[in-house]
Amino acid sequence: MKAQRSFIAPIIIFVVWASWLIYVSQGSFTYITSWLKEALTESIAVSLPTQVVSPPSVRIIPLLMKQAITVFAISAGILATLLCLINVKESSERQKALIIGGNFIVCCLALFASLALVPEASTRFYSFLLIPYSLLIPLYISAKQDADGSNLRKLKRIVTCALLVSTIAFLSITPIVRNDNDPGFYYPSSSLKGAEFAVENLQGTVVWVKEHVHLIEYMATRNGILLEGYMGIQRNQNASFISLPIYMRMLGENASSYYFSEKVLHDCNAIIFNDYEDAMMVMLGYERYGELRRSYEQLALQELNMIYSSDSVRVYRCP
Amino acid sequence: MKLQRMISAKIFFSLILLTIILWLLSIIYTPIIDEVLPADPLFFAKNLSVFYWLSLAMLLVLLLLRVAIPTKKRIYRLLDIFLICCLVLIIYGTPCLVYNLPVYVDTYIHTSASLKILLRGHTPPPLSMMGASNDPGAYFFFSIFMLATNLDSLIFMRYYPILRSGVMLLSLYVVSLKFASSKFAVLAPFVYTAFNYFRFYVYLGGLSHFFYLLFILFFLFLVERNKKEFKLLTLIIVSTATITYILAPPFYFYPHCFLSFHYYGR
Numbered sequence: 274m275k276a277q278r279s280f281i282a283p284i285i286i287f288v289v290w291a292s293w294l295i296y297v298s299q300g301s302f303t304y305i306t307s308w309l310k311e312a313l314t315e316s317i318a319v320s321l322p323t324q325v326v327s328p329p330s331v332r333i334i335p336l337l338m339k340q341a342i343t344v345f346a347i348s349a350g351i352l353a354t355l356l357c358l359i360n361v362k363e364s365s366e367r368q369k370a371l372i373i374g375g376n377f378i379v380c381c382l383a384l385f386a387s388l389a390l391v392p393e394a395s396t397r398f399y400s401f402l403l404i405p406y407s408l409l410i411p412l413y414i415s416a417k418q419d420a421d422g423s424n425l426r427k428l429k430r431i432v433t434c435a436l437l438v439s440t441i442a443f444l445s446i447t448p449i450v451r452n453d454n455d456p457g458f459y460y461p462s463s464s465l466k467g468a469e470f471a472v473e474n475l476q477g478t479v480v481w482v483k484e485h486v487h488l489i490e491y492m493a494t495r496n497g498i499l500l501e502g503y504m505g506i507q508r509n510q511n512a513s514f515i516s517l518p519i520y521m522r523m524l525g526e527n528a529s530s531y532y533f534s535e536k537v538l539h540d541c542n543a544i545i546f547n548d549y550e551d552a553m554m555v556m557l558g559y560e561r562y563g564e565l566r567r568s569y570e571q572l573a574l575q576e577l578n579m580i581y582s583s584d585s586v587r588v589y590r591c592p
Numbered sequence: 593m594k595l596q597r598m599i600s601a602k603i604f605f606s607l608i609l610l611t612i613i614l615w616l617l618s619i620i621y622t623p624i625i626d627e628v629l630p631a632d633p634l635f636f637a638k639n640l641s642v643f644y645w646l647s648l649a650m651l652l653v654l655l656l657l658r659v660a661i662p663t664k665k666r667i668y669r670l671l672d673i674f675l676i677c678c679l680v681l682i683i684y685g686t687p688c689l690v691y692n693l694p695v696y697v698d699t700y701i702h703t704s705a706s707l708k709i710l711l712r713g714h715t716p717p718p719l720s721m722m723g724a725s726n727d728p729g730a731y732f733f734f735s736i737f738m739l740a741t742n743l744d745s746l747i748f749m750r751y752y753p754i755l756r757s758g759v760m761l762l763s764l765y766v767v768s769l770k771f772a773s774s775k776f777a778v779l780a781p782f783v784y785t786a787f788n789y790f791r792f793y794v795y796l797g798g799l800s801h802f803f804y805l806l807f808i809l810f811f812l813f814l815v816e817r818n819k820k821e822f823k824l825l826t827l828i829i830v831s832t833a834t835i836t837y838i839l840a841p842p843f844y845f846y847p848h849c850f851l852s853f854h855y856y857g858r
Contacts, residue, residue, distance in 0.1 A: 335633045339789050346787045365816075369771050372812055379846040394839070397797055400790055401843055404805050407764060407784035411772035414779065437659075440779070441652050443786035447683055448637040448644075452791040456629035458696050465693065491700040494707040495745060501716075504701075548628045555631040585628050 338450045342443055343399060347384075349436060350377050350406045353413040356432070360425050362417045369412060377405035410436055457553020460488055460585075464549055467586025468492040472500075474580075475588070476511045477542030480520050482566065483550045489514045533569040538576055541591065546570045548585045601667045604654070608674045611650040615682050618643035619689050626692035636687070644686060651678050655782060665774055672778040676761050683785055684757035684792060694749035696793040703745050703794050706734035729836035730796035753792035760792075760802055761785070767809045800837035803829050807844065 354374035361367050380402035387395045414433050443450075452458055468488035471479060473496065481489060490507045493500045500507040505519035515523070520541070521532060538544060546566070554562035570587070577589035621641035629635055658671060687695060694700070709715055715728045738748050761781035768780035792798060807829045813822045833840045 342787055342789060368815060369812065372815065373771060373808065375846050376808060376843070379843060383842050396790065397839055400788065400797060400801065401804060401839075403784055403788050404764075404801055405808065406787065407780045408768055408771050408808065410783045411768050411776040411779045415773035415776040436783075437656075440783055440786040441655075444652065444683070444782065445648065447785070447789070448640060448686075449634060450789040451636075451687075452696060452789075455633075456631055456635070459625070459629050459691060460693060460697070460700075461626050461628055462693055485697060485701075487697050487700040487704070491704040491707075491745075494704040494711065497711065499708065499711055552629055552631040556633070 335450050338446060342450065345439060346399075346403070346406055347381055349432075349439075350402075350409055351381070352432060353409050353436075354378065356425070356429065357409070357413050357416055360416070360429070366412075366416050370409075370416070373405045373409045373412060377402065377409055380405060410440075455553065456556060457550045460549055463584035464488060464547055464586050465492065467545070467547065467581060467583050467588065469496070470581045470586075471514070471543075471545055471588060472496060472498055472512075475543050475590075477513075478520075478540070479512055479514045479543045479545065480517055480537060480541040481514055481545045482517050482547065484516050484518060486514045486516050533565055535572065535576075538573055539591070543580075543588060543590045544573060544577065546573070546587045546589070600661050601663055601671070604657070604663075604671050605674070607650065607654055607657075608671075608678060611647050611654065611678050612681070614643050614647035614650060615678070615686075617641070618647055618686065622686075622690050624692050625690055636690075639690070640686070644682070647678075647682055651675070651682055654678075655778070658778060659776065668774055668778075672765060673762070675778060676765055676781050677758070679781060679785060680754060680758045680761060685754050687791065688751055688753055691750075694746065694793070696791055698795065699749045699793045702731070702796065703734065703749050706731045706738065706794075707745060709735040710739060726838045727796045727836060729832060730799050733799060733836075734794060749794050752794050756792045756798055760798075760805075763802065763805055767805055770809060770812060796837045797839070800833050800840045803833035803836060804840065804843055807833065 354370065354377060357370035357374060358367065361370060380398065384395055384398040384402055387398050413429075414436070465488065469492045472489055472493040485504060486507050490500055490502075493507070493509075498509065500509050500514070502508050505516035507514045517532065517537065520537065524536075524540070551563035551566060573589050577591055579587055580590050581588035618641050621643055622639060625636075625639060632638070654675060658668075658675060663671065709731055715731065734748075737743075738745060741748075761784065764780045764784055765777060768777040771777075772780070807826065810822050810826045810829060813819070814826060830844055833844070
């Protein structure tokens with residue numbers, strides 16, 4: 274009877290999850306499958322002309338650092354979990370180690386599974402993993418040791434020193450490895466002004482060069498205009514703001530040959546060029562992207578009328 | 593011994609004050625960034641003034657001193673809170689103040705989805721494939737936060753990392769006190785920051801991390817004390833975390849099994 278009563282809470286938790294997952298699966302299933310399909314078949318690397326793509330070089334140091342930090346955190350966490358479990362004296366500490374260690378191992382498994390299935394999501398699982406990890410390290414350092422294990426005590430001293438030194442080292446390099454330094458992750462204020470101009474003045478099909486139309490969506494909502502859509506496309510009854518790759522897909526054309534084409538200039542009502550993604554593309558390995566984008570804009574300048582210009586955004590309207 | 597402890601506490605607080613002064617100087621002497629960024633991964637680090645590195649070095653020295661020198665428990669806690677505040681300002685506050693506008697493109701999409709809830713008066717339908725229909729908890733929180741504080745969305749996006757990191761790191765410290773000794777509990781926020789190479793921005797997962805942390809705490813209480821209130825709180829946290837971030841549920845699987853076996857064993 275007692276055992277039956279104690280199952281009530283886990284059963285309620287399970288019912289809450291299941292009902293929620295059924296609810297979200299309506300929209301998420303389509304999203305996840307399209308995301309997987311895109312990841313497997315059509316990344317931006319194949320939608321760009323082949324001569325644009327070259328091996329990433331500029332970004333290699335921060336990427337290697339991030340990988341080193343991930344590997345260190347996972348291996349140190351597993352080692353700390355094992356040492357805590359085999360070497361702690363008190364049963365309460367053992368229980369704590371089991372709680373945090375178990376959570377940590379589950380996070381590791383989720384991370385490894387995501388690396389195999391959806392690599393893009395691995396960073397999201399890694400950020401979850403850090404919560405039990407950061408609780409595990411102080412627990413491991415402060416755990417009372419078994420008096421018999423002199424070798425384990427030596428090992429603990431070495432591991433503790435390594436953890437403290439690595440924490441200090443990784444803290445020192447945060448301005449280098451954090452996303453703060455990724456170009457393309459920052460929109461200057463001139464880009465915001467350009468997006469505001471676009472949502473207030475443009476109608477018809479407006480193509481935004483590159484992936485996202487986040488700024489357009491944000492500036493519209495900020496000004497009380499409701500645009501609907503997802504990621505690469507935002508629209509209302511007056512205008513459709515579409516990113517160039519999505520527009521190519523809508524035309525049903527082969528994206529790799531038409532990515533920067535005259536057809537786009539003639540088909541849409543207006544086209545917006547922005548500079549802030551050029552550096553990001555170079556960092557991702559598309560070293561000739563900026564050059565190609567500029568020559569394409571030169572073509573637009575010859576054929577279309579420039580109606581807006583700021584430091585980083587230019588808007589052209591078809592005649 | 594008591595005098596020695598008092599002196600060491602005074603030295604600590606003076607050093608913390610010096611760290612904050614150095615950080616303020618770093619903000620004054622670092623040029624504000626509002627341009628298209630170059631393809632240089634070291635751009636942000638190169639842009640920072642020498643005072644930033646001095647304040648960071650000071651903070652790390654303070655951390656080592658704090659772990660090495662014995663002090664009273666009450667003073668420990670006060671010192672720890674000041675140290676965590678310094679950590680928040682130096683690591684998370686600096687980019688918020690150095691960049692003229694919010695950083696990271698996804699900040700804009702999440703904030704616009706939250707603003708759309710205020711415009712519409714409800715979340716979008718589930719088939720629209722919008723994040724706000726999958727994770728309404730987080731978007732509701734952001735929209736209600738902006739509504740209640742009457743903050744401009746740009747200001748909210750720009751300074752949210754300071755608020756979020758402050759709450760997260762202090763909570764991590766409090767939870768760590770339940771697991772580790774008070775001497776080493778302060779390491780938890782430092783370890784979290786050192787190994788975390790993501791920026792905090794207006795992001796759904798960030799809120800979910802906070803719930804996950806709380807859940808670990810209540811999970812411990814449940815195992816140790818098995819009281820009704822903790823069961824209820826755990827249930828509320830799991831439900832809230834589930835509607836806050838779509839990727840959260842797998843992380844509650846282990847505690848779920850653990851608790852089931854734990855109760856069954858009794």
